[in-house]
Amino acid sequence: MVGSAFAEAGADLELVGIHKRFPGFTAIEDLDLRIPAGSFFALLGPSGCGKTTTLRLVAGLEQPTSGRILIGGKDVTDVKSFKRPVNTVFQSYALFPHMSVLENVAFGLRRRGISDPVGKAHEALQLVELDHLAARRPQQLSGGQQQRVALARAVVNRPALLLLDEPLGALDLKLRRQMQLELKSIQDDVGLTFLHVTHDQEEAMTMADTVAVMNKGAIEQMGAPEELYELPRTAFVANFLGQSNLFTGPVISSKGESMVVDISGVKIEVPKDRSQRHNGEVTIGVRPEKLSVHSEAPAKAAGVNVLGPGRVTDVSFSGVSTQYLVAVPGLGPITVFSQNMVFGPIANLGAEVWVSWTVDHGFGLADDPGDAPRFASDTNTATIATQTRNELLAEIGEG
Amino acid sequence: MAFAAFGSGGPGAAVDQAPRRRSWVALVLLLPGLAYLALFFLTPFVSLILTSLQTPVEFGDVGQFQQAFKIENYALVVQQYWPHFLRAFGYALAATFFALVISYPLAYFIGVKARPWPLIQALMLTLVIAPFFISFLLRTLAWKALMSDETPVVQALKALSIIPSDGHLTGTAFSVIFGLTYNFIPFMTLPLYTTLERLDTRYLEAGSDLYAAPATTFWRVTVPLSMPGVVSGTLLTFIPAAGDYINASASFLGSAQTQMVGNVIETNFLGLLDYPAASALSVLLMGIILLLVGLYVKRSGTEDLL
Numbered sequence: 001m002v003g004s005a006f007a008e009a010g011a012d013l014e015l016v017g018i019h020k021r022f023p024g025f026t027a028i029e030d031l032d033l034r035i036p037a038g039s040f041f042a043l044l045g046p047s048g049c050g051k052t053t054t055l056r057l058v059a060g061l062e063q064p065t066s067g068r069i070l071i072g073g074k075d076v077t078d079v080k081s082f083k084r085p086v087n088t089v090f091q092s093y094a095l096f097p098h099m100s101v102l103e104n105v106a107f108g109l110r111r112r113g114i115s116d117p118v119g120k121a122h123e124a125l126q127l128v129e130l131d132h133l134a135a136r137r138p139q140q141l142s143g144g145q146q147q148r149v150a151l152a153r154a155v156v157n158r159p160a161l162l163l164l165d166e167p168l169g170a171l172d173l174k175l176r177r178q179m180q181l182e183l184k185s186i187q188d189d190v191g192l193t194f195l196h197v198t199h200d201q202e203e204a205m206t207m208a209d210t211v212a213v214m215n216k217g218a219i220e221q222m223g224a225p226e227e228l229y230e231l232p233r234t235a236f237v238a239n240f241l242g243q244s245n246l247f248t249g250p251v252i253s254s255k256g257e258s259m260v261v262d263i264s265g266v267k268i269e270v271p272k273d274r275s276q277r278h279n280g281e282v283t284i285g286v287r288p289e290k291l292s293v294h295s296e297a298p299a300k301a302a303g304v305n306v307l308g309p310g311r312v313t314d315v316s317f318s319g320v321s322t323q324y325l326v327a328v329p330g331l332g333p334i335t336v337f338s339q340n341m342v343f344g345p346i347a348n349l350g351a352e353v354w355v356s357w358t359v360d361h362g363f364g365l366a367d368d369p370g371d372a373p374r375f376a377s378d379t380n381t382a383t384i385a386t387q388t389r390n391e392l393l394a395e396i397g398e399g
Numbered sequence: 400m401a402f403a404a405f406g407s408g409g410p411g412a413a414v415d416q417a418p419r420r421r422s423w424v425a426l427v428l429l430l431p432g433l434a435y436l437a438l439f440f441l442t443p444f445v446s447l448i449l450t451s452l453q454t455p456v457e458f459g460d461v462g463q464f465q466q467a468f469k470i471e472n473y474a475l476v477v478q479q480y481w482p483h484f485l486r487a488f489g490y491a492l493a494a495t496f497f498a499l500v501i502s503y504p505l506a507y508f509i510g511v512k513a514r515p516w517p518l519i520q521a522l523m524l525t526l527v528i529a530p531f532f533i534s535f536l537l538r539t540l541a542w543k544a545l546m547s548d549e550t551p552v553v554q555a556l557k558a559l560s561i562i563p564s565d566g567h568l569t570g571t572a573f574s575v576i577f578g579l580t581y582n583f584i585p586f587m588t589l590p591l592y593t594t595l596e597r598l599d600t601r602y603l604e605a606g607s608d609l610y611a612a613p614a615t616t617f618w619r620v621t622v623p624l625s626m627p628g629v630v631s632g633t634l635l636t637f638i639p640a641a642g643d644y645i646n647a648s649a650s651f652l653g654s655a656q657t658q659m660v661g662n663v664i665e666t667n668f669l670g671l672l673d674y675p676a677a678s679a680l681s682v683l684l685m686g687i688i689l690l691l692v693g694l695y696v697k698r699s700g701t702e703d704l705l
Binding site for chain 2: 059060061080081082083086087088090092094095096097098107108111112153157
């Protein structure tokens with residue numbers, strides 16, 4: 001499988017009907033996935049959704065219970081990990097502590113008997129701008145530098161497929177942004193296929209060509225980042241990728257290109273081609289930044305949905321935008337992100353406001369409203385704090 | 400003195416006083432240990448060196464010596480007992496090697512493979528130290544009985560012509576090395592277990608991910624990462640094995656042909672009452688072990704590991 005030559009280009013990865021069961025739970029349930037050669041693919045999902053298991057299956061560190069794995073059209077399901085044309089940037093980096101940075105990078109080249117391993121390792125270190133630290137031990141480097149060494153150690157082998165297991169998780173925000181850009185430019189340079197696993201939706205959206213959102217061992221939705229964001233198919237995607245205001249009600253009539261949904265007595269229009277269901281009880285949604293806040297009832301206009309009057313229950317200023325929480329009687333609280341076009345907030349706490357959005361911005365979900373999880377709006381600061389803490393706890397638990 | 404208090408160099412006037420008091424406290428705390436070392440190590444050691452330079456009292460009884468500076472004692476014992484030195488280090492080296500070969504897979508199994516089953520780990524560790532519950536002399540004697548000429552094992556070996564019909568197992572280099580290996584295996588297994596138990600298996604996955612076959616990963620990753628355990632295990636085995644006099648003694652697994660330095664030190668001290676010779680042998684044994692261990696530790700470069 002592994003020749004002594006570098007891969008000419010990235011290879012396709014295909015997962016066919018993958019199941020993975022561990023004693024006591026099922027990590028992956030019937031997963032089918034095709035990643036075209038040369039693309040930057042992100043698997044996005046919360047902790048425990050099966051994304052890391054998927055990566056380990058591709059690397060050959062775990063065996064699937066059933067299903068096939070194909071790399072570049074060849075079935076590698078039964079090929080041992082050290083014979084697969086795949087390299088991984090591990091979440092923990094896993095740099096060998098008993099070797100210098102240079103020897104770490106040259107390790108894979110030496111194992112494959114590639115000529116001039118030291119020269120090629122130096123080149124890879126130059127790519128990540130760490131050649132001057134080649135003689136150091138990994139533990140003498142900072143977290144960001146170790147991460148770049150781990151990247152060099154994987155990229156130097158020119159694998160057909162590069163796997164990234166939340167490699168940026170341990171970095172601080174600024175370094176993470178910088179590394180995201182570097183990773184992206186390395187991918188452009190070397191043209192490898194990247195499979196990136198992350199729970200950071202922003203990271204997935206800025207870096208990947210295609211994002212697959214995973215939940216409970218299955219892919220909920222897959223597509224280009226803009227597509228996923230603008231047109232989520234399920235409540236899980238709508239809330240995992242950014243925030244959404246979701247409403248549930250029956251479809252009462254059809255009006256040209258749109259359908260009309262009765263939300264607690266208010267008629268809301270949603271474009272039919274942006275909705276997965278067209279009759280019965282449906283869940284519809286709209287992104288908070290698509291909403292406008294008005295201090296007076298806006299004039300009725302075609303193609304605009306209006307909710308209100310409601311009361312502002314929370315205002316938080318975050319620089320580029322202000323976040324309002326509007327309680328409309330009969331509906332849950334509605335989140336609005338409003339760009340700071342004037343100085344300071346345009347509505348104060350307790351003010352009476354109306355909320356409007358263009359019909360084209362609405363979307364309808366595929367979930368059955370009966371069993372779809374009702375998401376409590378997670379926009380007041382206390383819930384955000386709890387959520388962040390839970391995420392952190394989950395992360396710590398995972399590590 | 401390298402107390403942390405001196406290195407801290409924190410700001411403020413209180414710093415002037417604090418380190419001095421803390422170093423005084425540290426000294427008081429160290430005192431029992433220092434006193435112990437002075438009393439039970441330094442004193443006997445000085446006495447040993449002095450004894451090794453003594454000369455017999457003229458027309459005195461056997462075992463009567465007076466203080467002198469008879470450095471020839473060392474040359475005499477080397478001349479007389481160099482085969483015992485060679486045997487001691489040869490046997491100890493062989494026993495260390497066999498103990499390592501037997502202990503490494505065992506420790507690897509307990510420390511790495513059995514990680515998902517703590518009960519099995521605990522059970523196997525208990526089995527490793529279980530022999531300590533029975534006296535070491537008794538166990539060695541038991542082996543003497545097991546290897547004596549009448550046992551079925553020896554009979555079978557003779558029938559198969561693996562050993563000649565008039566041969567023995569006891570009293571040979573084989574039985575001595577066997578005894579040493581057997582007796583010191585726990586000292587090898589336990590330090591190996593403690594390093595392998597902490598071995599991060601993610602490094603092994605990384606090795607496999609970087610095209611290293613399992614055997615290559617073992618030699619390039621597992622072994623170097625477990626070197627601290629290998630070094631302490633081999634030292635804990637080699638040092639006492641080189642000075643051992645039980646296994647090689649004729650009353651146990653050895654014979655006159657398998658005597659090690661420990662045996663001749665015993666004979667000189669307790670049998671011949673030649674205290675200077677026994678002391679010179681002890682000092683030499685200690686010096687050689689120290690030299691070998693120093694070279695070994697320097698070569699294996701353990702301070703580089705983590």
